[in-house]
Amino acid sequence: MAAPWFLLMSVWLPLSLAPVCQAQEAPPSGCGTDLASLYYNLCDLSAAWGIVLEALASFGAVTSFVLTIILVASLPFAQDPRKKSLVGTQAFFLLGTFGLFGLTFDFIVKRDFSTCASRRFLFGVLFGICFSCLVAHALTLNFLARRNHGLQGWVTFGVALLLALVEVIINAEWLLITLVRSNGPSQDPCTVANEDFVMALIFVMFLLLAAFATAWPALCGRYKHWRKHVVFILLTTSLSMIIWVVWIIMYLYGNQQRGGPAWDDPTLAIVLVANACVFVFFYIIPEVSHVTRPGPEQAYEDDMYPTRGVGYETILKEQKSQSMFVENKAFSMDEPASAKKPVSPYSGYNGQLVTSVFQPTEMALMHKGPSEGNYNVILPRASANSQMTSSTNSTLRAEDAYAAQSWHAAAQKDGKGVQAPSPYSKSRW
Numbered sequence: 001m002a003a004p005w006f007l008l009m010s011v012w013l014p015l016s017l018a019p020v021c022q023a024q025e026a027p028p029s030g031c032g033t034d035l036a037s038l039y040y041n042l043c044d045l046s047a048a049w050g051i052v053l054e055a056l057a058s059f060g061a062v063t064s065f066v067l068t069i070i071l072v073a074s075l076p077f078a079q080d081p082r083k084k085s086l087v088g089t090q091a092f093f094l095l096g097t098f099g100l101f102g103l104t105f106d107f108i109v110k111r112d113f114s115t116c117a118s119r120r121f122l123f124g125v126l127f128g129i130c131f132s133c134l135v136a137h138a139l140t141l142n143f144l145a146r147r148n149h150g151l152q153g154w155v156t157f158g159v160a161l162l163l164a165l166v167e168v169i170i171n172a173e174w175l176l177i178t179l180v181r182s183n184g185p186s187q188d189p190c191t192v193a194n195e196d197f198v199m200a201l202i203f204v205m206f207l208l209l210a211a212f213a214t215a216w217p218a219l220c221g222r223y224k225h226w227r228k229h230v231v232f233i234l235l236t237t238s239l240s241m242i243i244w245v246v247w248i249i250m251y252l253y254g255n256q257q258r259g260g261p262a263w264d265d266p267t268l269a270i271v272l273v274a275n276a277c278v279f280v281f282f283y284i285i286p287e288v289s290h291v292t293r294p295g296p297e298q299a300y301e302d303d304m305y306p307t308r309g310v311g312y313e314t315i316l317k318e319q320k321s322q323s324m325f326v327e328n329k330a331f332s333m334d335e336p337a338s339a340k341k342p343v344s345p346y347s348g349y350n351g352q353l354v355t356s357v358f359q360p361t362e363m364a365l366m367h368k369g370p371s372e373g374n375y376n377v378i379l380p381r382a383s384a385n386s387q388m389t390s391s392t393n394s395t396l397r398a399e400d401a402y403a404a405q406s407w408h409a410a411a412q413k414d415g416k417g418v419q420a421p422s423p424y425s426k427s428r429w
Contacts, residue, residue: 038110049266050108056273057104063280064098071288079294082144085153089133089160090287096129096164097284100276107269116190117179121171123268124201128167129160130279131207131240136160138214138233145221145230167203174200194251194264208244212237229287236283240275247271 027033030045041050071091078084103122106115136159143150150156178196179189215233218226247267255263 038112041108041110042105049269053104053108053266053269053273056277057101057108060101060273060276060280061098064094064101064276064284067280067284067288068094068098071291074288074291077292079292082150083291083293085150086137086140086156086287087291088153088157089136090284092157092160093130093133093279094284096126096133097276097279099126100130100272100279104269104272104276107265107272111190111265113189116188116192117175119268120189120192120197120200121175123272124171124204125164125168127201127204127275128207129164131204131211132163132167133160134211134233134237134283135163135207135214138211138218138230141215141218141226141230141233142221145218145223145226148223163207167207170203171200194255198248198252205244208237208240212241229290232283232286236278239278239282243271243275243278 027035027037028040028044028046031040031043035043041047042054044050068091071087071094075084075087078087099122103119103126106118106122109115136156139159140150140156151159175189178192211233215230215237218230221227247270251264251267255261255267
């Protein structure tokens with residue numbers, strides 16, 4: 001009896017395990033045996049689209065993260081406060097771009113409950129964040145192009161945040177309505193139709209068109225140096241609209257005729273990578289490169305005063321003509337009153353050092369003739385101790401001194417010991 005039961009069990013056990021062995025999928029080339037079948041598209045060499053998109057999404061995610069660090073680090077070096085006020089909105093835009101690159105992996109892997117739910121919710125939310133930031137930036141540029149001062153930074157960021165929250169509410173309600181039914185159990189989120197998926201993105205398309213339309217009036221503003229920022233937004237939104245038109249046509253009509261539903265996930269993954277790359281190369285990189293650049297006013301001041309020192313010349317450059325006149329007037333008030341009037345070298349000593357009085361030197365006297373006797377008697381000099389009371393008692397003239405010297409030399413030659421008359425005895429004019 002034991003033998004028949006043993007033979008029966010030996011036949012039934014292989015038959016019961018056969019379906020399980022057949023259901024277990026063999027890993028494709030390039031994937032390990034211990035990898036779950038959910039992630040086969042990440043390493044399947046036969047599905048080249050998954051590997052290419054994975055590499056592009058990884059590069060884009062790293063680039064977005066690095067650009068975020070650069071944007072925040074350049075904030076202390078921003079010279080224009082109007083550009084500095086937009087850094088918060090641009091950082092919010094980078095967050096949405098980073099999410100788009102990350103969501104690409106969700107479309108590369110195979111479908112299950114978690115991946116399908118995250119796809120339906122995050123696809124519209126992340127695009128809503130990016131397009132709402134473009135709308136807020138375009139709105140601020142309209143004020144800057146006309147008044148040269150735009151909205152405050154928190155107002156611009158608040159507009160972008162409120163518009164993004166509208167898309168969050170729309171996607172949350174759509175997900176709850178389609179998954180939770182009052183008359184039935186929860187349904188599979190992967191069973192949504194392509195038409196329903198596109199219809200849930202109507203508000204995102206509205207934001208895209210609003211960003212494109214809002215940026216155009218800023219080109220007609222008075223301050224033309226803001227036009228390059230408008231061009232960045234127009235170029236980004238134009239390329240985004242082209243991408244969206246192509247993928248919607250392919251997603252609704254082209255896949256059913258060419259590749260069937262198997263091309264739905266690659267189509268959406270390509271859209272995410274392509275549009276995110278447009279955001280990075282046509283909007284983020286140009287805007288980050290312009291954050292630290294000075295405005296026209298700062299550039300004009302730098303060209304006018306290239307070097308800044310602490311000297312008196314630099315102070316005069318930075319002052320206006322009125323302040324310079326007041327400063328010169330203050331210096332003139334410190335000068336003595338006597339310095340304003342011309343002083344004759346023959347006038348009395350008035351406290352100033354007289355340097356313009358002519359006195360003959362010893363070399364001049366030697367060329368004129370021999371001199372004997374005391375030099376102080378012949379050529380008395382004016383000293384600071386002599387106090388002149390009137391203009392008649394002035395400094396000895398050179399002509400009088402030379403006449404006295406000549407008379408004394410002639411008297412000595414004739415043998416007459418006559419004392420030379422004092423030159424002060426002769427009356428002046």
